[in-house]
Amino acid sequence: MIDIRDVSKSFTLHNQGGAVIRVMEGASLHVAPGECVALTGASGAGKSTLMRVIYGNYLAASGSVLVGGLDVARAEPREILRLRREVLGYVSQFLRVVPRVPTVEVVAEPLLALGVDPHTARARAEVLLRRLNIPERLWSLSPTTFSGGEQQRVNIARGFAHAYPALLLDEPTASLDAENRAVVLGLIAEAKARGAAIVGIFHDVEARERVCDRVVDVSGFTPVVAA
Amino acid sequence: MSPLLQVAGIEKRYGARIGCTDVSFDLYPGEVMGIVGESGSGKSTLLNCLAGHLAPDAGRVIFDTRHMGPVDTVTMSEPERRMLSRTDWAFVHQHARDGLRMSVSAGGNIGERLMAVGDRHYGRIRAAALDWLDRVEIDGARIDDRPSAFSGGMQQRLQIARNLVTGPRLVFMDEPTGGLDVSVQARLLDLLRGLVRRMGLSAIIVTHDLAVVRLLADRLMVMKDGRVVESGLTDQVLDDPQHGYTQLLVSSVLQV
Structure with missing residues (x-):
């Protein structure tokens, strides 16, 4: 489902003397349907960078990034947007929403974008919000003023609203209490x-061990810096 | 799916000075494209060439019309282009007063566009005007008021209603949130986002505000000195800009 081959990523800082920062080389990863792979490595090793490359948010410098058969590194914007609508979900660490939009609609949006009828989309959103213990009185409010943990759960509800064939999860259990953490692990399973x-x-090592089948250490993709 | 708009090699010069040059892209149905760049980058010149307000010196703007299929709008006759701009196109100006008739009532502003495409039934026109006032969140009781009595945000929403009432397929927007208070901007953006999605509109939005394109645009074109220096998926261009100018633009935004 996800097939990354020999991907490299560098940043060229044109306004800082053209400095080139190489952050990743020779990254390869294969994830089959039904499989959960954890990325590990020290902070700054490139875990989030690799996730962003898979999502098409960062442009790979070379290599191929196949998700459901589409090479994200070369695809047109509309092809990537379609992939994100139908195939590839992403739960980031931070919720980014349009001001004024009520929580229930934030969660239902991925389904509405797929053309699911508003009634069904809302019902699905409500099931997820209830399951993630977001109090019903908050559903009609914008999540912009919610606490960090509440925002994170809204974000997760949104990420699981549609049954994406491929999912990227960035710290889905961070800042959650034991009960909600168990809910999220259940959704992943x-x-x-x-x-x-x-x-x-x-x-969260315990969470990782419960849901992940494999661990890939991204330090192996760090470019070797010549002395 | 075939493109709604095919733009190839557009150039506009003002004497020896380049307005914009070598601009090519395809826009697909339902796609929203943002054009960003600083003042003088050629983005408004380009928009005006695309919308038929300015005659480009070179290039083609091929629009997939409902009845005749793909037609080059640069070479079509003026009456044909005027008809197209009333039926299939819409243009939202930065200053609402440029897109509204200030001496005509709100309902009249909306109805006028319907009459321009041949609608003559008063009751139906008024009903459509009321429906559109509601969609852009203007109280129907204000239907007989002139736009000069409206706030800036309301005028802008009325301009949008006037433009969308005929069910266009392509909307050109020139700094649609420019000059509005931030809170008014947020409401307008939210409204535009909903309308664009529900009506399946294609849109080209010129702005210098990166927050606006992040919210509204699927893809982005960055212009500098009349040329396109970078283009791509909106979040990719903003989060991983490749060109030095885009990097400067993105890093110049104040974080709040």
């Missing part, structure tokens, strides 16, 4: 059971 290919970053 269900996604695996229905055949989703998942790549995640989990600093």
Whole structure:
């Protein structure tokens, strides 16, 4: 489902003397349907960078990034947007929303974008919000003023609203209490059971061991700096 | 799916000075493209060439019309282009007063566009005007008021209603949130986002505000000195800009 081959990534800082920062070389990763792979490595090793490359948010300098058969490194914007709508979900660490939009609509949005009828989309959103213990009185409010943990759970609800065949999870259990953490691990297990290919970053070792089938240390993709 | 708009090699010069040059892109149905760049980068010149307000010196702007299929709008006759701009196109100006008739009531502003495409039934026109006032969140009781009595945000929403009432397929927007208070901007952006999605509109939005394109645009074109220096998926261009000018633009935004 996700097939990354020999990907490299560098940043050229044109306004800082053209400095080139090489952050990744020879990255390869294969994730099958129903499999959950954890990315590990020290802070700054490139875990989030690799996730962003898979999502098409960062442009790979070379190599191929196949997700559901589409090479994200070369695809047109509309092809990537379609992939993100239908195939590839992403739960980032931070919720980014349009001001004024109520929580229930934030969560239902991925389904509405797919053309699911508003009634069904809302119902699905409500099931997820209830399951993630977001009090019903908050559903009609914008999540911009929610606490960090509440925002994180809204973000997760949104990420799981549609049954994406591939999912990227950036620290999905960070800042959650034990009860909500268990809910999230349950959602991940269900996604695996229905055949989703998942790549995640989990600093929470216990969570990682519960849901991940494999661990890939991204330090192996760090470019060797010539002395 | 075939493109709604195919732009090839557009150039506009003002004497020896370049307005914009060598601009080519395809826009697909339902796609929203942002054009960013600082003042004088050629983005408004380009928009005006695309919308038929300025005649380009070179290049083609091929629009997939409902009845005749793909037609080059640069070489079509003026009456044909005027008809197209009433039926299939819409243009939202930065200053609402440029896109509204200030001496005509709000309902009249909306109805006028319907009449321009042949609608003559008063009751139906008024009903459509009321429906559109509601969609852009203007109280229907204000239908007979002139736009000069409206706030800046309301005028801008009325301009949008006037433009969208005929069900266009392509909307050109020139700094649609420019000059509005931030809170008014947020409301307008939210409204535009909803309308664009529900109506399946294609849009080209010129702005210098990166927050606006992040919210509204699927893809981005960055212009400098009349040329396109970078283009791509909006979040990719903003989060991983490749060109030095885009990097400067993105890093110049104040974080709040």
